[in-house]
Amino acid sequence: MTTQDEFISTLRAEYLDEAAYLLERCEETLLCLENSTDRGAALADLFRALHTIKGSGAVAGFDCIVGLAHVMEDLLSLLRNYPKATTTELVSLLLQGLDVLKERVKACKLGRVEAWDVTELKERLIEAAEHLKDAKAVIVFDDGKAATQSNAEKSHPLESEPNAAFGFFDEEPAEPVVTEKVTSEQILIEKAATEPVVTEKAVLDTAPTKESPATTAKLGAASIKVDAQRIDAVLDMVGELVIVKSQLLTRIQEKRLDPELQSAVALLDTIVRDLQDRALSIRMTPLKPTFLKLQRLARDLSLRCGKKIEFVMSGEDTELDRTMVEELADPLMHMMRNAIDHGIESAEKRRAAGKNEIGTIRILARQVGGRVEIEMRDDGGGLPRDKIIAKALEKGLIDSPDLSDREAFHLIFKPGFSTADKISDVSGRGVGMDVVKTNIERLRGNVEVRSEAGQYTSFVLSLPLTAAISDGILMIVGGRPFLVPIDAVRDLAKPENPLESRGTGVGHDVVRLKGRMLPVVTLHQWVDNTLKPQSNGMLVVVESEGRQAALLVDEVIGQMQVVLKPMANELTRCPGVAGGAIMGDGRVALVLDVQGLLFAVNGAERAAA
Amino acid sequence: MEANSAKAGQYLTFHLAGRPYGLPIGSVREINRIGDIAPVPQAPTFVAGVMNLRGKVIPVVNLRAKFGFQDAEHTKETCIIVIEGLEGHQVGVIVDSVAGVVDLEAGMIEPAPSMGDMSRMDFVIGMGKSESRVIILVDAVRALAKDNLAVRFNMEANQAA
Numbered sequence: 030m031t032t033q034d035e036f037i038s039t040l041r042a043e044y045l046d047e048a049a050y051l052l053e054r055c056e057e058t059l060l061c062l063e064n065s066t067d068r069g070a071a072l073a074d075l076f077r078a079l080h081t082i083k084g085s086g087a088v089a090g091f092d093c094i095v096g097l098a099h100v101m102e103d104l105l106s107l108l109r110n111y112p113k114a115t116t117t118e119l120v121s122l123l124l125q126g127l128d129v130l131k132e133r134v135k136a137c138k139l140g141r142v143e144a145w146d147v148t149e150l151k152e153r154l155i156e157a158a159e160h161l162k163d164a165k166a167v168i169v170f171d172d173g174k175a176a177t178q179s180n181a182e183k184s185h186p187l188e189s190e191p192n193a194a195f196g197f198f199d200e201e202p203a204e205p206v207v208t209e210k211v212t213s214e215q216i217l218i219e220k221a222a223t224e225p226v227v228t229e230k231a232v233l234d235t236a237p238t239k240e241s242p243a244t245t246a247k248l249g250a251a252s253i254k255v256d257a258q259r260i261d262a263v264l265d266m267v268g269e270l271v272i273v274k275s276q277l278l279t280r281i282q283e284k285r286l287d288p289e290l291q292s293a294v295a296l297l298d299t300i301v302r303d304l305q306d307r308a309l310s311i312r313m314t315p316l317k318p319t320f321l322k323l324q325r326l327a328r329d330l331s332l333r334c335g336k337k338i339e340f341v342m343s344g345e346d347t348e349l350d351r352t353m354v355e356e357l358a359d360p361l362m363h364m365m366r367n368a369i370d371h372g373i374e375s376a377e378k379r380r381a382a383g384k385n386e387i388g389t390i391r392i393l394a395r396q397v398g399g400r401v402e403i404e405m406r407d408d409g410g411g412l413p414r415d416k417i418i419a420k421a422l423e424k425g426l427i428d429s430p431d432l433s434d435r436e437a438f439h440l441i442f443k444p445g446f447s448t449a450d451k452i453s454d455v456s457g458r459g460v461g462m463d464v465v466k467t468n469i470e471r472l473r474g475n476v477e478v479r480s481e482a483g484q485y486t487s488f489v490l491s492l493p494l495t496a497a498i499s500d501g502i503l504m505i506v507g508g509r510p511f512l513v514p515i516d517a518v519r520d521l522a523k524p525e526n527p528l529e530s531r532g533t534g535v536g537h538d539v540v541r542l543k544g545r546m547l548p549v550v551t552l553h554q555w556v557d558n559t560l561k562p563q564s565n566g567m568l569v570v571v572e573s574e575g576r577q578a579a580l581l582v583d584e585v586i587g588q589m590q591v592v593l594k595p596m597a598n599e600l601t602r603c604p605g606v607a608g609g610a611i612m613g614d615g616r617v618a619l620v621l622d623v624q625g626l627l628f629a630v631n632g633a634e635r636a637a638a
Numbered sequence: 639m640e641a642n643s644a645k646a647g648q649y650l651t652f653h654l655a656g657r658p659y660g661l662p663i664g665s666v667r668e669i670n671r672i673g674d675i676a677p678v679p680q681a682p683t684f685v686a687g688v689m690n691l692r693g694k695v696i697p698v699v700n701l702r703a704k705f706g707f708q709d710a711e712h713t714k715e716t717c718i719i720v721i722e723g724l725e726g727h728q729v730g731v732i733v734d735s736v737a738g739v740v741d742l743e744a745g746m747i748e749p750a751p752s753m754g755d756m757s758r759m760d761f762v763i764g765m766g767k768s769e770s771r772v773i774i775l776v777d778a779v780r781a782l783a784k785d786n787l788a789v790r791f792n793m794e795a796n797q798a799a
Contacts, residue, residue, distance in 0.1 A: 272693065
């Protein structure tokens with residue numbers, strides 16, 4: 030390649046990155062537009078962004094992008110001078126334009142530059158602009174109701190029965206429920222410039238964010254753009270450094286060497302821990318973009334379903350490991366679809382129940398201890414407990430309907446519960462709640478469901494701050510090292526009394542500890558049923574989901590920090606094992622997943638009973 | 639399903655229960671002496687456990703068990719061949735010994751013999767003739783696909799000529 034070619038190639042690559050970034054900011058701005066009090070500024074920002082995308086695109090030689098950007102720019106140029114003319118339909122149209130541009134930029138980045146026909150979209154944008162130019166004056170009604178009531182009557186959205194229990198029983202994918210498109214006569218009416226916008230039809234409202242997003246569209250002066258791969262490579266090396274340091278420390282402590290060496294090693298330990306913390310913080314990224322995606326989805330779905338939805342988010346600045354945030358997007362979007370399709374009831378049903386016509390979906394994130402909790406809560410009809418149990422019995426997933434509320438609700442996560450071959454157009458793949466749960470568990474998180482009939486349904490995801498580094502207690506079972514995460518450990522004890530046996534099998538023994546009876550899990554049997562525990566073993570009391578158990582091991586060595594390595598492979602996937610960790614001597618120690626272990630053991634116990 | 643035929647090329651030969659086998663060299667990443675293997679609870683019998691491969695934790699398969707042979711003590715010849723399968727996942731397979739690399743031309747390869755339960759044998763992709771030995775050519779990646787459970791088969795009857 031000549032230097033000229035190289036220059037152009039770099040220019041094009043940089044343009045695509047910049048365009049992608051600008052398009053994301055545009056979408057953010059557009060979504061907040063409907064409720065923003067300073068629409069003029071936001072629209073001006075949007076105009077400038079599209080103008081840049083157009084201009085730089087021309088220089089970089091992306092005529093396809095330029096064409097569409099130009100048409101959008103024209104529309105925005107009109108709109109910024111007449112913010113009152115912003116209708117929901119226009120916002121939807123612009124969002125569509127942004128989507129198309131985003132797809133095109135992505136395709137160009139991958140080198141897929143096939144022919145691309147956006148004539149229809151462009152025509153609609155041009156038409157909208159013409160319409161604006163002609164109308165000039167927006168039809169403003171004194172009585173907001175008159176204008177939109179006729180339209181509300183025109184569209185008769187079909188609704189899926191909220192009692193269909195989140196579509197878990199559906200044999201076919203749910204049809205999009207509104208067959209009539211929102212017409213351009215539906216206009217947002219403003220009574221006064223400072224009053225929030227009031228509409229009569231299904232529109233997505235956002236809780237006003239603290240600062241106007243339009244003004245924060247500028248890049249912070251203190252941030253820089255770095256290629257993600259480079260960062261990941263550096264962070265991987267920090268991970269390896271942590272392991273080597275751990276190995277070094279173990280060796281040094283075994284031999285009592287000279288004090289200077291000891292103190293140098295102690296200093297090394299401190300420095301590496303600090304580096305580790307900082308490296309982790311680089312990987313952290315706020316949940317806000319994900320929540321905004323959810324907001325966008327909620328808006329689109331609410332229009333399609335003809336249901337009025339209010340989307341409230343909080344804690345969007347809470348941060349999580351970057352890779353985890355990426356993995357969370359699909360499950361969250363799936364849960365939102367369920368909440369809107371099946372959770373929130375129709376306006377009539379809500380009115381009849383004395384509820385506010387506008388359904389609320391609340392998503393919030395917060396850091397609790399060493400974990401992040403994300404809750405999605407809708408004030409819809411709740412999960413139909415009886416129907417769920419009936420269906421599970423029918424499918425042979427459970428034997429008896431004798432279940433607690435929690436057990437009943439958690440049935441929705443069982444593989445095979447939903448027979449629908451749902452093709453979610455969010456992800457384009459078949460998705461079910463069991464896949465959602467598996468995805469969350471892959472991140473070493475878990476999901477809890479709570480619901481009250483007629484009132485609400487709430488999903489709470491609990492995730493570790495990062496999937497990478499774990500603090501654990503090292504134990505020996507049958508001569509092999511095992512680790513249990515420290516936040517699951519409650520107590521360590523020598524069994525005072527002999528174990529009382531209630532039968533054979535892994536979870537059948539019990540022990541009395543500090544006045545309480547705890548089930549004993551003889552890890553030896555779980556690992557290999559020919560292994561026998563030593564007579565002078567130790568008990569490690571662990572807790573998960575409110576239940577405690579005592580793990581019987583041969584020896585407890587101490588606490589250590591390890592990098593958790595996933596064992597994501599069909600051959601070695603094991604409930605109860607979160608992954609592997611490399612020890613100081615190079616051996617692999619299995620890291621326990623307490624929740625999975627107790628669940629598996631209880632399952633075996635129930636089966637044997 | 640596409641034809642299970644071995645292509646001409648280089649094969650890494652190894653021994654298992656006295657029989658010679660060959661793996662397409664393209665799927666082989668490296669060969670190691672056998673080291674520490676951590677058993678995984680509740681794993682299928684042919685899964686020996688996991689091992690540390692320069693900081694990565696990879697599964698290790700007991701190929702003897704997988705092919706239906708009896709277990710045997712590890713000797714100093716016992717090796718682990720690290721193969722790279724679908725999606726870049728690496729798996730180690732324990733073999734009795736590794737022989738070397740042979741170059742097989744098309745004329746030296748014959749199609750896999752037909753056996754009773756063909757569906758279970760789809761990882762045997764041919765028979766290679768080299769230096770008057772018959773090498774059973776296997777597609778290790780397919781052999782370790784989750785559908786292929788441990789299978790007992792008797793090759794002697796079909797190793798005629």
